[in-house]
Amino acid sequence: MKYLTFAAGVFGASAALAQTPELTVYTYDSFVAEWGPGPQIETAFEAVCNCDLTLVAAGDGAALLARLQLEGDRTEADVVLGLDTNLVPAARETGLFAPHGADATLDLPITWDDDTFLPYDWGYFAFIHNTDLANVPQDFLELAASDLSILIQDPRSSTPGLGLLMWVKAAYGDEAPAVWAALADNIVTVTKGWSEAYGLFLDGEADMVLSYTTSPAYHIIAEDDTSKDAAAFDEGHYLQIELAAPLAGSDQPELAAQFMQFITTDAFQSVIPTTNWMYPAVMPADGLPAEFDTLVEPRNALLIPEAEVTELRAQALAEWLDALSQ
Template sequence: MFRKNFLLSVIFSFSLFSHLANAQQPTLTVYSYNSFMSQWGPGETIKKGFEAQCHCQLDVVTLGDGVSVLNRIRLEGDKTNADVILGLDNNLLAQAKQADILIPHQISKPDNLNTDWWDDSFIPYDFGYFAFIYNQDKIKNPPHSLHELIENKANWKIIYQDPRTSTPGLGFLFWMKKVYGDEVANAWQQVAKHTVTVTKGWSEAYGMFLKDEADLVLSYSTSPIAHIINENNHSYAAAIFDEGHYRQVEVAGIIKYSQEVDLARQFLRYLLTPEIQRQFAEKNVMYPIIKTDLPDAYKQINTIDKSLEFTPEEVEKHQKGWIREWQSAISK
């Protein structure tokens, strides 16, 4: 009986100690997009690695796509649990700053940046280019320009994402406007004739494409890397367009209502470490923001020669009008 009671006492004491230890650990809450924590995404590795060095708990809450994440924090206001927002991009900067939800990150610009992009409120952690992905086993002569895709004499079926809820969808909106200018409404009407559906987010769109529900899907020029690394599948490729491709820079920032600001800054710095930048290259299949050795799969994909982008000021001034223009055109 003594041994039994002693053993129970030890177990109870250990359980209580573990509970108290966990209770004393701070929790950092990150709002992000769904694919960040998916089976193939970088989120789980980043979570485990950061928890091992911060003596904290990292709680990652996924909320669809980048636009959805921003909308959720704006809706929650000062009641939000978020300390860090991860997964917005250069096209959402103006909206996020207008919403007044951030504080400066106070992190020095690294000397080994892989791009010209830096901001006081957001740190960039990777970048890439929007592109339409196709299966080379099924399409032998893909479109070589955005105009060729829009004219669509081959009658390709396409899927893209809603610019009101998705960062790729918003990027496509700007890409179309950059190429077509004042003629974009007519171009959107052409797109509508061949669109299978407009999805809320990237995951839904890409999943439908993989089920052969469309010939081309809006994604990233680096998306084929995921198939090469994870499946040894070389069937998928990005259609490279003569006009160029719209650039996306993915960013993270600190929510001004956070009670864990120092921990949040530590997390942002962690995103820029070489091992995590490699994770973004391998599992987010985007180009790292600092100079990093890339997996061999990057040598096997089509590369982008011409980058397109609006300034944050242009986006802030015109975005709402361009979305209304899109809505009006596709409804006709």
């Protein structure tokens, strides 16, 4: 009888577990890291959804899109979190995404009106350096003319890497190939993603690394370290808006819709500044940490319109590959 009671209990627990719906979110590696926003967001959403939120790391942002393109309708993802404006045209062409249905007033430096791709944070690309670096360059031409070493990410797998290509293209247009030719000998290495490049920079492998104007906030808040700064470039800085979108083929459409709305809430947005180290898409009730007031504010915000992204992305990638192959 005890055995039967025990077996019935196990069966009941297993059945309850099996009935718990699962929402699968594809995102990038740093989002799910122990120090990233993923763990806190998973806990907060599961507290209100009566579900199991599974965050799947799929490399960096561009690698994330590549995985979706490969999987197509067979993907197990219900939501994708980690694309950006440079990837939207290619993502839209897949036909895999559905309207997000979320309703919120966004706090972005530009007007946003898209019913499929929902912003969850934003920031500006920048080169990070130690504050004791002499003769910090004030534009790409000064950087190229210097003997400073830099670390960048591969634009084929990384959203910062692609953002850098679009930054140079937006700032220099037809002169971009010459800029890349001049920059080629400054590049120490090209990493697959952001984490690898930033880690090498912290290990002293280069003078500067491609990251964000908000990166010094991490060192100030998390490490009480004021030794990092962003170089302010006269051309301006390229804007990155990070996006989430539900999959049209999701077998959990109601949960996906709930998660998309959850993204706009304080429970999600308040986590972003001190875990993803970006600006939140919806300002949290308590605002931003005071340390964010010390960050570089770009003189100009650069962003290539979506209608031009596909053509200019192909041009910029070809120019970059040509310059680095010489």
